[in-house]
Amino acid sequence: MGAFAGRLGTRFLVVTVVPNALLLGYISFLLAAGAPAHSPSLARALAALDHLTANRIAAVILGLLIVSIASHPLQVPLIQLLEGYWWGLPFGLKLAYRATARYRNEWNLVQSELEAAKDPAPWDWHARNAGRSAQFRWDWLPEVEGDLLPTALGNTLRRGETRAGERYQLDLTVALPRLTPLMAPGVLAELSDLRNQLDAAARLCIAAGIATAVSVGLLIWHGPWLFLALATYLVTWACYRSAVAAARRFCISLTAAVDLCHLQLFDALSLERPADLVEERERNERLSRLFRGQLANDEMAAFRYVLPPKTDNPTAEGGTTTPPGQQ
Structure with missing residues (x-):
């Protein structure tokens, strides 16, 4: 505290x-x-x-x-x-659209530069540096053009x-x-x-x-x-x-x-841990909809609770525990 x-x-x-x-x-x-x-x-x-x-x-x-x-x-x-996020301001929507145009141009330009910089020759340091610069700018732009902000x-x-x-x-x-x-x-x-x-x-x-x-x-x-x-x-x-x-x-x-x-999110919710990343992505997509209150009732059966951690001596402090989902 x-x-x-x-x-x-x-x-x-x-x-x-x-x-x-x-x-x-x-x-x-x-x-x-x-x-x-x-x-x-x-x-x-x-x-x-x-x-x-x-x-x-x-x-x-x-x-x-x-x-x-x-x-x-x-x-x-x-x-x-x-x-x-200017949508609620007077003329905010028009202002945001105009300001975003700069980043739409940047988004398209960076993609072109990345395409042009593919597999540069080892001695072409200019192309290699241009590729690094384009990659850095791309790393901090949304991947989807529609997600661009002003x-x-x-x-x-x-x-x-x-x-x-x-x-x-x-x-x-x-x-x-x-x-x-x-x-x-x-x-x-x-x-x-x-x-x-x-x-x-x-x-x-x-x-x-x-x-x-x-x-x-x-x-x-x-x-x-x-x-x-x-x-x-x-x-x-x-x-x-x-x-x-x-x-x-x-x-x-x-x-x-x-x-x-x-992965600790599954443990904290007393849910069985996924077996691999593919299964985790599927479960996380459902979890996100659950947190938003958008999960259908027939999908809730996909989540299985596990028993709480076991201890060697429930009355003693510092007992050994078994992580949830691994009993």
Whole structure:
């Protein structure tokens, strides 16, 4: 419980409080420096800082905590916004279709490059490097053209999360909440850390994007100071690229975690383990439909329960056990 609370506190601090504090501090600096009524002045901002009292500082910290607590549950919608799930926004469907056109072209181009790079001559280093580049780009694009999303982050996460479960015919949208409690503490901690890195980079990207819009609004009449808008835009771009890189690392670790514990799902559900991968894929397809509540009654007989693990001495701790499905 203490470790969970510690991870939750770290996540809240890194993912929500720090980006909100940076955004609040930046906007406060611009206002204290005199924008938008006057050309910003560092001396004016420092003078305003000198007039801060303990009560005002406490009020700012309290306001920051209130805003952070209120906005923390918005992390998933914010990630989805960066992924390109814009269908619910005004004109979102048209915007998403136009933005996806770039990745449709990329999808077709990469396929052509992979076809052209097949079996290059050993001395043709240019063709070999082009093939490696095309393969890397293909590895982070959905395999089906209809699954393409409008953003690089969306395509990266869709391909990575699909790849982690598709080899076992598992739909991770419904299976992952059941697999997570079965993962080893070290694996789960690594996944949590990588997810925090992804979410923190995404949150910083959004905060920097808001800072860019605010900078333009407050500094548009003070020409030289618009370099701050350019600076925050570059921070936005860098944070977005960091989020994409973090998404790749997260998906690689997620794939490894599923590889290590996919059979434990049968043990946890007291179901007989499959004999081979072909049988497992068939059962996992049914399991995924069961988790979604879409399994027909006549298909449920395919799942056979096994007896609970046996112990040499039921009253003693540390008795030897027989894994489910292997009695």
